[in-house]
Amino acid sequence: MISSEKILNELMNCARQQEPAFLADRVNAYVERSKNPISGGHFVKGRIPANDDIQLVSNDYLSISSHPEIAKANIESLRAYGHGHVNSAVFQKGDTPQRQFEIKAADWLSTEDSMLSQSGWCANAGLVQSLATPEVPVYLDMMAHMSLWEGVKSAGAKPRPFRHNNSKSLENLVKKYGQGVILVDSLYSTSGSICPLKEVANISSRYGCILVVDESHSLGVMGKQGAGLVDELGLADQVQFRTASLSKAFAARGGIIAGTARHIEYLRYESFPAIFSSAVLDHESAGFLAALEVIKKENNRRDDLNNNADFLRGQLRRLGYDVSESQSQIMSLVAGPEHQTIVLRDALEARGVFGSPFCAPATPKNRSLIRFSVNSGLTKEQLTRVVEVCREIKDIVQRENWPVAARVKQYQPAPRRRQPELSLAF
Numbered sequence: 001m002i003s004s005e006k007i008l009n010e011l012m013n014c015a016r017q018q019e020p021a022f023l024a025d026r027v028n029a030y031v032e033r034s035k036n037p038i039s040g041g042h043f044v045k046g047r048i049p050a051n052d053d054i055q056l057v058s059n060d061y062l063s064i065s066s067h068p069e070i071a072k073a074n075i076e077s078l079r080a081y082g083h084g085h086v087n088s089a090v091f092q093k094g095d096t097p098q099r100q101f102e103i104k105a106a107d108w109l110s111t112e113d114s115m116l117s118q119s120g121w122c123a124n125a126g127l128v129q130s131l132a133t134p135e136v137p138v139y140l141d142m143m144a145h146m147s148l149w150e151g152v153k154s155a156g157a158k159p160r161p162f163r164h165n166n167s168k169s170l171e172n173l174v175k176k177y178g179q180g181v182i183l184v185d186s187l188y189s190t191s192g193s194i195c196p197l198k199e200v201a202n203i204s205s206r207y208g209c210i211l212v213v214d215e216s217h218s219l220g221v222m223g224k225q226g227a228g229l230v231d232e233l234g235l236a237d238q239v240q241f242r243t244a245s246l247s248k249a250f251a252a253r254g255g256i257i258a259g260t261a262r263h264i265e266y267l268r269y270e271s272f273p274a275i276f277s278s279a280v281l282d283h284e285s286a287g288f289l290a291a292l293e294v295i296k297k298e299n300n301r302r303d304d305l306n307n308n309a310d311f312l313r314g315q316l317r318r319l320g321y322d323v324s325e326s327q328s329q330i331m332s333l334v335a336g337p338e339h340q341t342i343v344l345r346d347a348l349e350a351r352g353v354f355g356s357p358f359c360a361p362a363t364p365k366n367r368s369l370i371r372f373s374v375n376s377g378l379t380k381e382q383l384t385r386v387v388e389v390c391r392e393i394k395d396i397v398q399r400e401n402w403p404v405a406a407r408v409k410q411y412q413p414a415p416r417r418r419q420p421e422l423s424l425a426f
Contacts, residue, residue, distance in 0.1 A: 018339040040342035043359050046349050053352040054382050056372040059088045061221055062301040063377030065251040073290035084282030097285035110236050113264040115257045118277050120245025121147040123255030126271030132157035135182035145214050150179050167199035174207045181210045184195035186229035187217040197380050201238040212241045220249025250291045254280050278413030304376035315387040331368040336403045341368040347393040
């Protein structure tokens, strides 16, 4: 294995060769940031987890990545057809595995049609690129997925960001700049906050806008049979497009766009990723079909996920950690400047707890954080250990010096069957 120090030295050597100044400047800035003694070294790279460490880093919220029915579907497809036809989806015709999944997913989402993409990034970037033009204002929540921002850039459109989860801020912009495209996440991936979607949908309808909702972190987790937040709130008729990464609750690689048959047909031959990238492979589509059935029928996984998240969030609050933005299975410890977050990362990892480090550009500068992603497979003992570790390190990480989280309007979930709560007394 090549050491981090060797990689950094090689990067520096490149700068001393015939490297254009514009590239050397950017690479050197990265190198200096990565080895800065004030920040404590590379922000993302920490200790390598041991087998018995607790990893709160996976987006496999329902713990289905090793589900036997999904593995069987993948294997049978590979044995029967190999990778299938390796080409752009525009050349695929007939009853392909991709088309079978698209039809079943559309029915699940109570929409007319859907389109499978190579990733959530491709779904978002390709959709926005196909909707907007330089003359069309695009309104984005400031915390919207970067792939949505990339789509705006690709379209040559002017982004009009509004304050996070602030419907009034959105409406003021729409009043000023007029009819356009509104882009939001249903569940935000850095804080775990949930979009005030009813308010956003009402604004979109009132001003004749197009509303795109990225359901990457809510699909499979919320709604009837896991059909997402739009489904849970009964807003399918007010949301023109839903997108999602299938690398979260579906535990695979791919993305999806759902909408009317007219719009999906247009996207198949207008979205750049759909045209210029090879389609998802047949065995992956077969896996998606199997995963969809698992997600629809195994409601106990959603119950376990919600109970685990409720428990950990409640215990962290009792310990004085400000996780008030979280309304879901995602919760973040916002330590602030990078050097403070590295102290937090190291304190957690030294005690066998791993979260995901986030810094700029994924978060605002000086609001870097460690994200905990809860899943349905975590045991009572594991969750208890996470809480105990967070209690142990409070003084080490100087919790009292962290920034205060923004207060959010509390999301009211649809009634769900509850299992007995985990308990932990301190």
